[in-house]
Amino acid sequence: MLRVSSRSAVVRSLLSGIRRQSTKDATVEDWTINPLELGEENVSHMYCVPSGDVKTVFPTSLPSQFSTQTTSIGEMCWILRRQSYQMMQELKSFDATQPHNFRYLLYGADGSGKTICLHQVLHYCVKAGWLVVFVPGVFSWTHSDRELRPSTRVPGTFDQPDTATAWLKAFRTLNSHFTSQVQLSRDWQWGKKDHSLAGEEMNKVIDMGLLKPALATDVVVALLEELVLSSGRFNIMLAVDEFNGSFSPTTLRNQQKEWVGPEQLNLIRCLLQHIPQFPGAVLLSLSRSRMLRCSAPGWTPDHLLNGGTVPNERKLESRAILDSCRAVEIPPYTRQEMERCLDYYSQRRWITTDVSQAVLNELWHLTSGCPKTLQRMCASL
Incomplete structure (x- = not known):
């Protein structure tokens, strides 16, 4: 299995000289939403946590890699997973x-x-x-x-x-x-x-x-x-x-x-x-x-x-x-969830280079949709 560093090198080489328009189907919810208002249409989409809740609800409990990303971007956004939504509905x-x-x-x-x-x-x-x-x-x-x-x-x-x-x-x-x-x-x-x-x-x-x-x-x-x-x-x-x-x-x-x-x-x-x-x-x-x-x-x-x-x-x-x-x-991301996550990274300049279809395919192949691996690889792009 490729190490994360060598995987990132593969993706960076594909990025060299490649520019493209944003993926047509990738939609990023660039607004904050109260979780009580989440609906079926929000599943597998990004949504942002109100800034005041970040310090109150999640002061020290988030994974360190995700916390670093949140601090760097200046907001906390994540994909609403279907499993989370189904539990919210039951509650x-x-x-x-x-x-x-x-x-x-x-x-x-x-x-x-x-x-x-x-x-x-x-x-x-x-x-x-x-x-x-x-x-x-x-x-x-x-x-x-x-x-x-x-x-x-x-x-x-x-x-x-x-x-x-x-x-x-x-x-x-x-x-x-x-x-x-x-x-x-x-x-x-x-x-x-x-x-x-x-x-x-x-x-x-x-x-x-x-x-x-x-x-x-x-x-x-x-x-x-x-x-x-x-x-x-x-x-x-x-x-x-x-x-x-x-x-x-x-x-x-x-x-x-x-x-x-x-x-x-x-x-x-x-x-x-x-x-x-x-x-x-x-x-x-x-x-x-x-x-x-x-x-x-x-x-x-x-x-x-x-x-x-x-x-x-x-x-x-x-x-x-x-x-x-x-x-x-809790399964890995679907291909659509991965693309929406990448589109969010691009909008927030977490990824500073436009991503080609070839890079999308390579990221999907190398990460198998694993959110943590995807996040780690994109941090170096």
């Missing part, structure tokens, strides 16, 4: 007071756009007034050099003060209009001196977790439990990217320099505790792009949640979650 009829089965597991080849699809659905939920519980990357929890502290609450497990603090900040930014509405259902004892009383606003509890990082992990645990108990008052979406990281080896070690398993991390334990019976919508995504200390021969749910990367003693747990979700494959 329109979601009723928190009624039985439901919105439990999806996104999977697909490396770089196919699973994280972007997840973000598109999250953006819809935020604009529709949902409370969103979002874990932007489990591997950022399990492959981290941040502090690991033995738990005083659950022997043999570990808290992650800095990781929990960062998550609480992001949660409050994303759900600022909800944190004062959720009140504690019971008293919580955080330590010998710190406690919170039933009826206290969750906003105050989050403040305490931010001021005292040693308590931040326990605050996250309490927050998720209280949100589950508040179900029915408002719509809640639980979204987790890189979910298979909950069952894959970590790069963390304890004080004895022994490897720590993900099941020993209280943030992971709390997450897995609530997923099976979570009362709101659940959207999980799989990825092997940032896996360390192990490798998977494939990218299917069976490879990543039931394969060799999952310890045998945990396969029953991972399989139960897998069986409870509807698996949705």
Whole structure:
């Protein structure tokens, strides 16, 4: 297989001396649109995210390559994938007071756009007034050099003060209009001196977790439990990217320099505790792009949640979650989607040379429609 650098060289050689008019069928939506207003006619077209939402909804959770492009171009635009649109349509009829089965597991080849699809659905939920519980990357929890502290609450497990603090900040930014509405259902004892009383606003509890990082992990645990108990008052979406990281080896070690398993991390334990019976919508995504200390021969749910990367003693747990979700494959771009993406790059001068039909054919051949590969190759054109 050609390396990306050599692939780009092939395309650059084709570009030399070639100029053409824009592809006739390539249409770029060069306007901003509220995701609540998206319709069937927008599927497989580009649309832009309101600039204010970029900082609120997606401050640090987007793939680094896509974030770099967004910063360089000065706006966030992406292709509305059909899978995202179909999930948005289903969420329109979601009723928190009624039985439901919105439990999806996104999977697909490396770089196919699973994280972007997840973000598109999250953006819809935020604009529709949902409370969103979002874990932007489990591997950022399990492959981290941040502090690991033995738990005083659950022997043999570990808290992650800095990781929990960062998550609480992001949660409050994303759900600022909800944190004062959720009140504690019971008293919580955080330590010998710190406690919170039933009826206290969750906003105050989050403040305490931010001021005292040693308590931040326990605050996250309490927050998720209280949100589950508040179900029915408002719509809640639980979204987790890189979910298979909950069952894959970590790069963390304890004080004895022994490897720590993900099941020993209280943030992971709390997450897995609530997923099976979570009362709101659940959207999980799989990825092997940032896996360390192990490798998977494939990218299917069976490879990543039931394969060799999952310890045998945990396969029953991972399989139960897998069986409870509807698996949705995120495919590469269609030829039409790729051409619309290229036309957008040209309009925004991300590509500074006109693209010939020969180059289009070569890009399609070299990338097979993979969004990440296409983006990487075009960055050098």
